[in-house]
Amino acid sequence: MIWDAIILGAGAAGMMAAIEAGRRGRRVLVVDHARAPGEKIRISGGGRCNYTNLNIAPDRFLSQNPRFALSALKRFTQWDFIARMDAAGIAWHEKTLGQLFCDGPATQVVEMLVRDMDRAGVTLWLGCAPGEVRRAGEGFEVETARGLQRAQAVVVATGGKSIPKMGATAYGYRLAEAFGLPVVETRPALVPLTFAEQELAWMRPLAGVSLPGRVSCGKTGFDEALLFTHRGLSGPAVLQVSSYWREGEAISLDLLPGCDVAADLRAARGKLALRTVLGRWLPERLARHLEEAAGVTGVMAELSGATLDRVATGIRDWRLVPVGSEGYRTAEVTLGGVDTRALDGRTMQALGVPGLHFVGEVVDVTGWLGGYNFQWAWSSGWAAGQAV
The missing domain is CATH 3.50.50.60 (FAD/NAD(P)-binding domain)
Structure with missing residues (x-):
């Protein structure tokens, strides 16, 4: 036939x-x-x-x-x-x-x-x-x-x-x-991104933490959920940007899109720890990591405006360089x-x-x-x- x-x-x-x-x-x-x-x-x-x-x-x-x-x-x-x-x-x-x-x-x-x-x-x-x-x-x-x-x-x-x-x-x-x-x-496209061991050392304790945010690569960004994993980053926003990302490029995480984080931090001055203030807006484990990564030990009243600006920039434009993706699997x-x-x-x-x-x-x-x-x-x- x-x-x-x-x-x-x-x-x-x-x-x-x-x-x-x-x-x-x-x-x-x-x-x-x-x-x-x-x-x-x-x-x-x-x-x-x-x-x-x-x-x-x-x-x-x-x-x-x-x-x-x-x-x-x-x-x-x-x-x-x-x-x-x-x-x-x-x-x-x-x-x-x-x-x-x-x-x-x-x-x-x-x-x-x-x-x-x-x-x-x-x-x-x-x-x-x-x-x-x-x-x-x-x-x-x-x-x-x-x-x-x-x-x-x-x-x-x-x-x-x-x-x-x-x-x-x-x-x-x-x-x-x-x-x-x-x-x-x-x-591979629409795929989780992976990171080198030095990043994974602090990412693994955050595995399972999920939050809404914006993930960008170059001029392209997506406002959806992102997820920390044992291998790196996943979640809809990360999967979306993976189609645009290429090896050697950085991606940017905005953990609080649309917020004036610097102004909010200044308004929170007092005897509270930075992690406590960040915990109002972010998952507790992530707030603790951001405090440690910023090298902050004092209470809010002791932090300079420059330190608060640096923390705010890290939250609104956190640059990370993946080493690859999880591949076709x-x-x-x-x-x-x-x-x-x-x-x-x-x-x-x-x-x-x-x-x-x-x-x-x-x-x-x-x-x-x-x-x-x-x-x-x-x-x-x-x-x-x-x-x-």
Whole structure:
């Protein structure tokens, strides 16, 4: 049998592409080495699936060409996917910053997509690893664990390198390069940052301390929670900035954004210890560390204005230099991927290789934390599904 389209990968983008192509009457085969579809959907959002965001906009995506994503995102929006959730009877709620989560388990989203594929006549082969993909006349030959398959079009939806224990590999990038497509250098994104031993010596006693703050790298900053760990820093604000951070650069922590800390410290003069005053605004363990790091031993009345200014600066602009990240093991997504200059933004088709499409995380489009990457999967998969 010659398929109209073979989709490589049964994740969010792959299933979306398959549904759309199947609904158009195409003969579609989805192939995935995993034993279950949509595993990243299942584990996302603490098992509740942060499936999209109300604030989708091009500036929330990183790419060498951030505007590349605009066509797909405009043609299949967050509201379109929300409508599908509503039609499927899946209850959801909004958390902070426009993030939408399922009320119930994330498996509801997987079940909806699998059901839609079945209704669209899509064939799904799980536990079937794809192999080499070759040109064959005007179509393609795809090696699979179930034998050679032929198709007029191939959609590569194999994801990135993040979370290898779930089976993530560089397969999609190697396939792109085999067809002569450029690949932007990849690196872990939305990932905790790690530090050298001299920083970890004081960070470890703070492990588990969490607080709202602002974490910045260069001109980019995020106002969300940050978390001290045994290995360094995590929490939403740190994960966000990790996509912008590069080795050798410092990040800045603002532990009390929007506050005039210097003025507040001056107003607190008296017989109180600095840690006691800081403890009004910050977790106790962190307040004690800041007092020790500042080398302050006296009470507030004994501290000079210069000392208070120095403490305030340390709280509002605390510079730290990570040595790395926790890597793909815990990264939520992969930064970089198939160069968008080699793709058509409307169809996700490779320029110069008719019938070959790339969607989702394998492409050099990486969203912010908070449902943006799932929306890119839905939108890019939808776009390819209209074209194959």
